[in-house]
Amino acid sequence: MTWRSVRESQTPVRKGNFMGLAKRIIPCLDVRDGRVVKGVQFVDIRDAGNPVEVAARYDEQGADEITFLDITASSDNRDTILHVVEDVASTVFIPLTVGGGIRVLDDVRRLLNAGADKVGINTAAVFNPEFVKEASDHFGSQAIVVSIDAKQVESGDNPRWEIFTHGGRKGTGLDALEWARKMADYGAGEILLTSMDRDGTRDGFDLALTRAVCDTVDVPVIASGGVGNLDHLVAGINEGHADAVLAASIFHFGDYTVQQAKQRMRDAGIEVRVT
Amino acid sequence: MTSIIVVDFGMGNLRSVAKALEHVAPKAKVSISGDVSAIRSADRVVLPGQGAIGGYIKALHDTDLEPAVLEAADTRPFLGICLGQQVLYESSDEHGEDGESVKTLGLFKGQVKHFTHVSADPNAMIDPNTGHQYTIPHMGWNQVKQTRDHPMWHGIDDLSRFYFVHSYCVQSELDEDVAGITSYGVEFTSATARDNIFAVQFHPEKSQHDGLRLLENFVNWDV
Numbered sequence: 333m334t335w336r337s338v339r340e341s342q343t344p345v346r347k348g349n350f351m352g353l354a355k356r357i358i359p360c361l362d363v364r365d366g367r368v369v370k371g372v373q374f375v376d377i378r379d380a381g382n383p384v385e386v387a388a389r390y391d392e393q394g395a396d397e398i399t400f401l402d403i404t405a406s407s408d409n410r411d412t413i414l415h416v417v418e419d420v421a422s423t424v425f426i427p428l429t430v431g432g433g434i435r436v437l438d439d440v441r442r443l444l445n446a447g448a449d450k451v452g453i454n455t456a457a458v459f460n461p462e463f464v465k466e467a468s469d470h471f472g473s474q475a476i477v478v479s480i481d482a483k484q485v486e487s488g489d490n491p492r493w494e495i496f497t498h499g500g501r502k503g504t505g506l507d508a509l510e511w512a513r514k515m516a517d518y519g520a521g522e523i524l525l526t527s528m529d530r531d532g533t534r535d536g537f538d539l540a541l542t543r544a545v546c547d548t549v550d551v552p553v554i555a556s557g558g559v560g561n562l563d564h565l566v567a568g569i570n571e572g573h574a575d576a577v578l579a580a581s582i583f584h585f586g587d588y589t590v591q592q593a594k595q596r597m598r599d600a601g602i603e604v605r606v607t
Numbered sequence: 608m609t610s611i612i613v614v615d616f617g618m619g620n621l622r623s624v625a626k627a628l629e630h631v632a633p634k635a636k637v638s639i640s641g642d643v644s645a646i647r648s649a650d651r652v653v654l655p656g657q658g659a660i661g662g663y664i665k666a667l668h669d670t671d672l673e674p675a676v677l678e679a680a681d682t683r684p685f686l687g688i689c690l691g692q693q694v695l696y697e698s699s700d701e702h703g704e705d706g707e708s709v710k711t712l713g714l715f716k717g718q719v720k721h722f723t724h725v726s727a728d729p730n731a732m733i734d735p736n737t738g739h740q741y742t743i744p745h746m747g748w749n750q751v752k753q754t755r756d757h758p759m760w761h762g763i764d765d766l767s768r769f770y771f772v773h774s775y776c777v778q779s780e781l782d783e784d785v786a787g788i789t790s791y792g793v794e795f796t797s798a799t800a801r802d803n804i805f806a807v808q809f810h811p812e813k814s815q816h817d818g819l820r821l822l823e824n825f826v827n828w829d830v
Contacts, residue, residue, distance in 0.1 A: 350790040353741075354748040354768060391815065396748055422626050427770060427813045447622050449772075449813060472658030474744055474772040521744055521772070552742045575742055605748040605768045607815065 354605040355569050356396035356576035357593050358429075358554060359583045361386055364403045366412035368584075384419045390583065391424045393590035394607035398424065399452070399524075399578060402432035414446045421447025431479055431524070440467050444475060452524055454479035455497050458504055461518055468519025477554075478520035482508040482541055483528040493541050500528035508541065509548050516549045523549060524578065527557040534560025534581070542572030554578050562588055562596040569602050608636055609826065612649035615641040616670040624655045624688065627812035631823040643675045651825065652679035654806075656690030660699045660719070660775070661709050663690050673712075680714060680804055684828050687806030692799055693719045693777055695806055700724060701775050715799060716780035725778060725793040732792040741792045744774045751787040751797050751809070759786070759798075759805045759824045767817045769809035771797075777808060803830040 361368045361383055368381050387398050398420070402413040410433065417430060430443050431452025440451050457464050457478050468476045481500060486492040493508035512523055525545050527538035535558050542555045555574035559565060559582055568577045582588050594604045611628055613621050621639045628637045638645065646652060654676060656663050667673050679685055680695070687695055699709045699719035711719070722743055723732055732741050748768040753760050776795035779785050786805065787798030799806040805825065811818035 349752060349766060350750055351766075352749070353745065353791060356747050421623055422630075425623075425627050425630070425813060425819055426815050427772075427810075445622065447626065449623070473774075474657060474746070522746060547739065550740055550742055551744070552746050573737065573739065575747065 351603050354396070354603050355574075355597065356554075357394075357565065357590055357597075357604070358397045358399050358576055358578045359390045359395050359590065360399040360401060360556070360578050360580045361584075362401045362403050362580065363413060363416060363432075364405070365409045366404075366416055369403070383416045384423060386584075387420045387424045387428075390590060391426055394594060394605065395426065395590045396576070396605055397427040397429060399429040399431065401452070402430060404433070414442060417443060417446040417448050429477055429524075431477070435463075437463075437466060437470055440471055440475070444471060450475050450477045450522070452477040452479045454481065457515060458495060458497055458506070461514065464515060464518040464520060468521070473519045473521035476520055477522045477524050478515040479524040479526065480508060480512060480515070480545075481526050481528050482538075482545075484538070484541070491540055491544075493538075493544075496528050500531070509544055512545045512549050512553075516551045520551060522552045522554065524554045524556055525574075530558025531556075532581075533558050536560060536564040537568045537572055537574075537577075539567055539572045542568060542574055546573035546575075552576065562593050565593055566597055566600040566602065569597065570600065608634060609650045610636045610638070610648070611651045611653060611826065612646050613637070613639045613653045613655060614646060614672065614676060615639045616666045616672050617641070621655055623810075624653060624812045627819060627822055628653070628826070631819050632826040635826055641670060641672060643671060646672065646675040646679060649679070649683070651684045651686070651828075652676070653686045653688065653825075654680075654691035654694070655688040656694065658690070660690055660693055660701045660711065664694060664709055664711055667694070677712065677714075680712075683803060684825065684830050685804045685806075686822075686825050687799070687804070688812070689773065689808060689810060692806035692808050693775065695799065695804070696777055696779075699775060714804070715784050715801070717778050717784070717796070719775050719777055721775050722792060725776065725795070734792075744772055745776070745791045746772045748814075749789050749791060749797075749809075751789050753787050753798075754782075754785050755800075757786050757800055757805070758828050759800070759821060761824055762820050763817050763824075769797075769807075769811065769814040769818060771809045773808060 427449040429450040482493040495506040552575035554576040555568040556578040559579035779796040786800035789797035
């Protein structure tokens, strides 16, 4: 039986009822030693509260997912993120992604078992791309987000972006578009794309980068880095072609609520989930 | 006290499902178990699942849980989630380890197909608004059109959004098995229902209020 006959037979479906998949808004919480912090350009870090409370607030506001970036430096405290995930997953019933310091399959397993739905792999993917393959084979690509930190290295008519590691300090020579394609081929279920030029600036997404990556891969792309106002979120979707937008400080410090962000996106004709 | 088993045969994270059930049914006894006798004695059974269906069905065979799961699907309120819905159909074109299509439990007539293999129309998976291919996996909040009334839908508005993440989707053969459909380039069966079985492609445990309501409906479902 073909899809067409399914479609014709399942009354009472009226054309135009479906509005389609919603574009997602994802607040990102930087977590260090079990506490939420937000780095501006990864240097000036301020404390913005308890992860469970912050996550619950975003859930109430209608966040579509929540992402934690674990920036715990000391290996002694690496397990604190597991407790954070457990606590959040017991109170907030939307998808949770955790990134930061994930290097081996056991890191992935422990986070998923603690209640994370997806894990973000960044540096480990750069140094060992096979790890992405192994992780998606083991846990399914739906659980694997590859984080790509890109910086513009050539401007003009043929701009180029390269992958950087170590908070944007170390270049790798890898072309961002080629890398994104490779990661999708290796089983990334989603790409979290951060412009290292824009991160922390509040000048808006690097739309050219976002659009170039979104138009080159078939997996969903989350735009990140540089959001300073709600119009930036709209631009990330409409001009950058992103499937989801990630922001931190505009939400953390109460400049805007997720609800306000969704209203602005709706006004711009973008399909969002209304809660 | 009603007992609910989340069936565990080593295929991924089941904690979220159990936590969400505990949240909506604080008086119920919710356990994650791969024990045949525990599944046999539970009042209600949840079959979750993520990942690849080849490994999933193999694990189900290898652990001897299949008879207990089939018995539950035949006798008690039974909720399939994600692969737990797909596995109830006849086969999946998600390649197994031998590269062939995977034969599944066959409780419902129909196939599980990759989004790009559902329609013969090459443009079916092209978004008409952008001209760009719909991204796969189908990931995020999409609407479920309730094709009929069902106790599991009580308190949930038609066309409510639930959280999906999958690359393969159910194509039911029989209308009477369908309780909800969703559109993503092509239409697919996002909710299946017959007698004591209800099964969904989306993740109620990750779908905030409406997802929790669905789980609450399951806990209270008087088959």
